Amino acid sequence: MTIDLRSDTVTQPNPTMLDTMLHAKLGDDVFGEDPTVNELEAMAASMFGMEAGLFCPSGTMTNQIAIKVHTQPGDEVICDKLSHIYQYEGGGIAFNSGCSVHLIDGDRGRISAEQVKAAINDDADYKASSKLVSVENTTNRGGGSCYDFKELIAIKEVCLANNLSFHLDGARLFNAIVANNESPKQYGEVFDSISICLSKGLGTPVGSVLLGTSSFIKKARRVRKVFGGGMRQAGILAAAGVYALENNISRLAIDHENAKKISAALAGKDFAGNILSVDTNIIIAEIKERHMPATFVAAMKELGIFLMAISPTQIRMVLHLGITREMVDEVVQAINNL
Structure with a gap:
């Protein structure tokens, strides 16, 4: 018997999830006509009290799309030095968005409002424009550590005061929600965009969902296409996500x-x-x-x-x-x- 503790990405769909995938209603998602993809996107958005969602192949893609939509080349992204978007996404912040990064030395991958405030660049021609704050909850390299929600609210206040967007890499967000007895809607009220991964602890074979306003997701859908992330009969994968959100959180x-x-x-x-x-x-x-x-x-x-x-x-x-x-x-x- 093999016991695989390398990652929660090694999970396999159970027979019921596979059966759900097998019988999913399908259409062409690039045309917006896959009913199961549409169901998953609407379900995830509703859970977090956000307007719209976008189904993508991976969490790296949802994060990178969010960064691209929130920024312009020459802007700067503020994040912890252990962040997945910096450590494990192939230099995508620079390659895809043409942005620099201001790294913060946080506590097990968690940054504070005071650190964010100190990291914001002056409005000077010779400095990158601070435009986006990204946090990860839970933090992978921080050993699955969770943010105190009050600190997230404090960071949001700094973002609002300084015209910064606020993104959440929620690859393992449901672990934090369960551990701290929180609700998804709390997060939807704080963040401008949220990436949730379905293929880690929730056990689906493929996929993440990016959440935000309708106008944000409209732009994100175009970026997904440019990144090569447009899928056709993707409902066969989205069905696993619907099953996971209904059965695998608690x-x-x-x-x-x-x-x-x-x-x-x-x-x-x-x-x-x-x-x-x-x-x-x-x-x-x-x-x-x-x-x-x-x-x-x-x-x-x-x-x-x-x-x-x-x-x-x-x-x-x-x-x-x-x-x-x-x-x-x-x-x-x-x-x-x-």
């Missing part, structure tokens, strides 16, 4: 519990150094002394347990719907035996 709490159980096992080992607080479904731990990340990963792989070394000193494990409680017990036993 169960995220199980992943959070499982992550804490594995983290507790690691904390009892002499080769485990600093372990980031487990707020949701991600474990990031320092491995040292008689085990180093590479040897730890190799030892676990021999037992059929897959995880990642994300730096010379750290490993990452991510819990998801493909990991059962029995698998968690096996991982704990394996750690205890090392």
Whole structure:
């Protein structure tokens, strides 16, 4: 039996989701005629109290489209130095939008309103124009850490006072919502645009949805086409998203519990150094002394347990719907035996 903890992107659709996909009503989405895509976009927008949505193949595309719509070449994007849009989207901010980046050294990937305020450039000809603030919730490289919602409101106030747009990379947003007993509509009231990923903890094979005003999404749809993201009978994929939004959100709490159980096992080992607080479904731990990340990963792989070394000193494990409680017990036993 393989236990894959490398990422929550490795999830597989269950038989019911597959059956939903098989029987989806289809049309041509580039013509706006796929009823299932339209249903997913409307459902996601309604959940967050926003006007419209746009179904895209990936979260990278939804983020990059949002940046493109919010900015002009020569503008600057303010974000944390660990942000996915900066670290893992292929330099897309520069390549796609011609923008520079002002990086903030936040707390586990989370930035504060005061840091945003300090990062805004003066209105001078020789400086890039600060135009967009982007935050990630939960933060991947921050070990699944969540924002205090009050801080998001404070950042929004800074954005409003300085004519900045506010974007949320919500790749794992539903993990934060479940962990903190929040509601999607809270986020819709604060952000100008939101990207939600369906293919991580929610378990679909493909897809993310970008949310915003109707005018924003109209522009985003054009950018999606330019980026090569126009899909035809995409309802077969969107159907999985509809199923996920209806069935796979509340169960995220199980992943959070499982992550804490594995983290507790690691904390009892002499080769485990600093372990980031487990707020949701991600474990990031320092491995040292008689085990180093590479040897730890190799030892676990021999037992059929897959995880990642994300730096010379750290490993990452991510819990998801493909990991059962029995698998968690096996991982704990394996750690205890090392």
